[in-house]
Amino acid sequence: MKTKQERTIYLEDTPRQDALERCLNLMELTDITEDVEVQNAVGRITAEPVYACASNPHFHASAMDGIAVRAKDTETAHESNPLRLKEEADFEYVDTGNPIPHGFDAVIMIEDVNEVTDGELEIIAPAVPWQRIRPIGEDITYGEMLLSQGHKIRPVDAGALLAASVKEVKVIRKPAVRIYPSGSELVSPHEPLKSGKLIEFNGTIFSEMVKEWGGEPELMPIVKDDPEAIRAALSEGVEAADIVIINAGSSAGSKDFTAGVIEEMGEVITHGIATRPGKPVVIGKVNGTIVIGIPGYPVSAYFVMEWFVEPLICRFLDVPVPEREKLTVHAGRRIVSSMGSEDFIRVNIGYVNGRFVANPLTRSASVTMSLVKADGIVTLPADQLGVEQGEKMTAVLTKPRTEIQSSVLFSGSHDLSVDILSSHLKKEDGLTRIIASHTGSMAGLMAIKRGEAHLTGLHLFDPATGTYNLPYIEKFLRNMKLVLLPFLQRQQGLMVPKGNPYSIQNISHIAEKEARYVNRQKGAGTRMLFDHLLKENGLKPENITGYNREMFTHLSVAAEVKMEARAVGMGIYSAAQAMDLDFIPVEEESYDLLMTQEFFESKQGRLLFHTLKSRQFKESVEQLGGYTVNDNLEARYIKI
Known part of the structure; x- marks a missing residue:
């Protein structure tokens, strides 16, 4: 049984720069x-x-193909007085790079000589000493x-x-970096994945980062959550490497032993830094080797690698840490932060209406895709509560500025077709891509109104007229020149686990059979449709178990439903297909794209319209199932 003494239960709030200075001071540069x-x-x-x-x-070499001559012998050559030269006596042939024969001091290009007879040439201009000769050195x-x-x-x-x-x-020499993933729940990417187990992938990220920075990584087998196993790994690692990394077990949980083992074997100089994410880092030294305990969550781990391991490698190699390109951006929406910790926010960036707009991605430290999708990182200081919408910020770029400037910023309702559209756009010109924020239809409308997005996707049902989207556009987007693209029809319905174990057939059954509902966020068109259907069936939100359980995409709803036998959620047919769920059709709805007229008439807008009308794109979308793409897509100009 593990005792409290075997783990450390304290965490500090050391400022990141102070922790870095302590870390760098640990490095001993000998035999390097x-x-x-x-x-x-x-x-x-x-x-x-x-x-x-x-x-x-290392010899005088001919700079041209031609003939080597003695310059003084050619002084009388002129157009009106051609000079004849005999091979061996007056010249020798040379090619580029050949040594200049002894006794000669100039080269005449082969294009400037005329062959008179075999072994005899004629020139009409004199050469000067060292002409077309590469001297020694x-x-x-x-x-x-x-x-x-x-x-x-x-x-x-x-x-x-x-x-x-x-x-x-x-x-x-390249600093040797030993990487030990730890966690009894982890398995190698090559092992079968069972319930309760997680694929170990941080080690690969670390290894590639170390290579990129100039180090020599060695990724070791997974270490179990056990103090003895961690001691054994550390004992071996500190003898073989310049830097040892232990991934996970750096916090203060019941299975977090890293700090305690480092302290027992050597010294801990920092346990916990004032950042979010990345707080539970451990920095210490064992037998003269720097040991870093890195949090298990991938986003935290990524930042800690950049904050500490990269500077250590650069110090070892005696090179400065490379400067990342920075960009002034405007917050696309309000960003809330907590006092006391530096906040590192992953953002998408797009160039809209003459300025760069940044929208925050998910803040969770466990979401790897937030790093994949991020165009930049915004740092909010520890004494700043947040950023208001439209406020200027500085973003450190994680993707090239040219790629960011070519992005189409999408804010609105999630649909799988938008991902396919982005892929087809990128294929068309190699740069244009869609950066999607799945904010819901209403939030997408407001983003267009505020000039914070190029494009939105809408499926807002209006009960008063029985139509989609236009009533909301007319209500909220006055005094704007807009273009609406009636893009596609799609099937909305109830997604249930395979076999429909609770025999859900309609909206009323969700309440009657006490199924657990997985909802969409407020402002999402799917949620608004569900609320309308509840009202039609004489139901209220409080009649639905799980009504307040919110997800931001159709796929995330489908993933939740797949994991729970009693779960049900409303979503599109293609999401149910992707997760192998049963689907009960409820409504065929219009999903339209909306943009400003200015964007529609831009190069990117025209490319987008051309792609939407292409046969290849239409086929790609309809293969998902549950879609009917408009065969005769026409732009509808709207001025309210």
Whole structure:
């Protein structure tokens, strides 16, 4: 049985920069160089200046194909007085790079000579001494410094070194980084996945990051949640590596032993930093080797790697931490933060109405896709409560600015067809893509109104008219020039587990059979439709178990339903198909795309319209099932 003494139950709130300074001060730089062959040196950092071992060229060489001559013998050559030269006596043929024959001091290009007879040429212009000759050392001179200390060797540098007869260079060796994933619930990506087990993937992320920064990673087998297993791993790791990483077990839970084991074997200098995410980091030293306990949640882990491991590797290699490109952006919506911790917010960025607009992605530290989808990171200081909508912020970019500037910012109702549209757009021109925020139809309307999105997707049913979308556009988007694309019809219905174990057939059955409902967020068209159907059936939200359980996409609702036998949720047919659920049709609805006229007439807008009308796109969407794509898509101009 594990005792309280075997784990550490405290966490500090050390400022991140203070923790980094302590961490860097732990590094001891001894025995850090090695000799490598030049052919294997690209990307390595020179440990000392590199000098030329030979001149290049190391002889006088012809710079052109032509003839080598004595310049003084050609002084009388003129157009009105052509001069004849005899081979061997007056000239010798040379090719580019050939040594200049003894006794000759100039080269005339082969294009400037006329052959008179075999072995005899004619020239009409004199040569000057050293004309078209590369002298010894023209490129590189023996003893010249080629590369300074601390230089990152590039392909062209390797070529210059070889040209100067340098065969080996002394470089700073790559710091060895041992990575130990930990957790009894983890399995290798190659093992069968069973209930209660999770795939270990952080180790691969860490390894590739270490390689990118210039280190030498070694990903070790998974270590169980056991103090003895962690001790054994640490004992081995600190003897073999310059930096040891233990992933997970760094917090203060019942199975978080990392801090306690490091303290027992060496010293802990930091346990907990004032950041969100990333707080439960452990930094210490065992037998002269730096050990870092990194949180298990992938987003926290990613940031901790950037904050501490990258600077350590750069310090080892004696190079500065690379500067990331920054961009001034405007908050697309209000962002709330807590005092006392730096808040690192993943954002999508789009160029809308002459400014860059940033919308926050999910804040959860466990959502890996928030890193995949992010265009940048916004840092809110520990003394800032948040950011108001429209307020300026600074984003550190995680994707190229050109890619961001070519993005179409989508805010609105989730539909799988939008993902397919993004893929087809990217295929068309290689840059344009859709950055989607699944905010719901009403929030999408407001984003268009405020100029915070290029495009929205809508399926807002109006009970008064029995129509979709237009009544809401007319009500909320006055004094705007808009374009509506009646895009597709799709099936909305009830999604239930395979076999429909509770025989749900209609809305009333959800209440009658006490099924657990999985709802969409407020403002989502699907939720508004469900509320309308409840009213039609004489039901109220309080009659529905789980009404307040909210998800932001059709797929997330479907995933919840799949995991619970009594669950039911409203969504589109394609989401039910994707999760292998049964589907009870309820309504065929219109899903339309809305944008400003200005965007529609832009290059991106025209590309989007062209893609929507293409046969390939239509077929891709209809293959999902539950869709009827408009065969004769026409833009509807709206001015209210």
